[in-house]
Amino acid sequence: MTDIAAKETIRSGELGKIADPLFRGATAFFALLVLVILGGVIVSLINGALPALGTFGWRFLATDSWNPVTEKFGALAPVYGTLVTSAIAMLIGIPVAFGVAVFITELCPVWLKRPLGTLIELLAAIPSIIYGIWGLFVFAPFMQSYVQPAIINTLILGIMVLPFISSVMRDVFETVPAILKESAYGLGATTWEVMWQVVLPYTRIGVVGGIMLGLGRALGETMAVTFVIGNAHRIQSSILAPGTTISASLANEFTEAVGDLYLSSLFALGFILFVITFIVLALAKMMLIKLEKQGGT
Numbered sequence: 001m002t003d004i005a006a007k008e009t010i011r012s013g014e015l016g017k018i019a020d021p022l023f024r025g026a027t028a029f030f031a032l033l034v035l036v037i038l039g040g041v042i043v044s045l046i047n048g049a050l051p052a053l054g055t056f057g058w059r060f061l062a063t064d065s066w067n068p069v070t071e072k073f074g075a076l077a078p079v080y081g082t083l084v085t086s087a088i089a090m091l092i093g094i095p096v097a098f099g100v101a102v103f104i105t106e107l108c109p110v111w112l113k114r115p116l117g118t119l120i121e122l123l124a125a126i127p128s129i130i131y132g133i134w135g136l137f138v139f140a141p142f143m144q145s146y147v148q149p150a151i152i153n154t155l156i157l158g159i160m161v162l163p164f165i166s167s168v169m170r171d172v173f174e175t176v177p178a179i180l181k182e183s184a185y186g187l188g189a190t191t192w193e194v195m196w197q198v199v200l201p202y203t204r205i206g207v208v209g210g211i212m213l214g215l216g217r218a219l220g221e222t223m224a225v226t227f228v229i230g231n232a233h234r235i236q237s238s239i240l241a242p243g244t245t246i247s248a249s250l251a252n253e254f255t256e257a258v259g260d261l262y263l264s265s266l267f268a269l270g271f272i273l274f275v276i277t278f279i280v281l282a283l284a285k286m287m288l289i290k291l292e293k294q295g296g297t
Contacts, residue, residue, distance in 0.1 A: 168210025
């Protein structure tokens with residue numbers, strides 16, 4: 001038996017010498033493949049956007065004109081719409097998501113925790129076009145007497161990102177050791193004080209990550225916004241007026257773009273959306289690194 005065990009140990013060691021380099025090589029290959037694909041996307045966007053950027057220059061970012069007939073294009077209105085709708089969606093989604101996560105982890109009866117958590121996760125899995133259809137045929141008519149289409153759109157976007165943020169918050173809240181919360185309760189802290197002074201500091205990195213996930217979804221959302229935003233290429237003085245976003249403009253016009261300059265302008269919009277998303281994710285990463293350092297100290 002000893003000889004057999006020794007042979008098995010030698011054999012497993014030999015396999016490990018072969019498997020470990022293969023595993024490292026495979027993971028390195030796939031990591032580089034992701035970078036190559038990302039680089040290909042960037043190159044394609046820049047190549048497609050060059051004619052429009054060369055024709056309009058920085059005026060492309062500073063004007064809101066969008067006229068395919070006269071071939072006058074500007075990205076200001078879609079960029080403005082993307083940022084405004086995403087900001088309002090986060091203002092709606094973050095507080096509600098925080099409340100949902102707190103209720104599920106701290107206040108919800110035990111028998112209701114699992115069904116409610118599963119329901120939140122199912123809401124996060126619903127395709128965005130379903131939210132758009134619901135907003136167009138159910139929510140919009142119900143709200144039509146009280147608000148304008150742009151507010152309907154931002155509400156729908158806020159509802160759509162809410163399950164993502166609340167699901168992540170709930171998961172990270174549940175990682176807090178019970179002894180920390182019990183100690184705070186034992187010292188006389190209220191539920192709000194425990195959440196604000198114990199749970200949030202412990203889970204702040206995960207909470208920020210969940211918020212950034214929701215923001216990324218809001219910035220790039222297409223169909224739900226396209227259904228209800230109004231698709232008007234102009235900046236209005238009121239957020240109640242119809243508008244557009246970059247993703248909605250691409251969804252509505254890409255297949256119908258006639259002419260190289262028109263198509264190139266749409267590529268330029270896609271490149272701008274890529275840059276905005278990259279900047280947001282980079283800032284989020286810097287924030288997370290800062291939080292990790294603060295947590296270490």
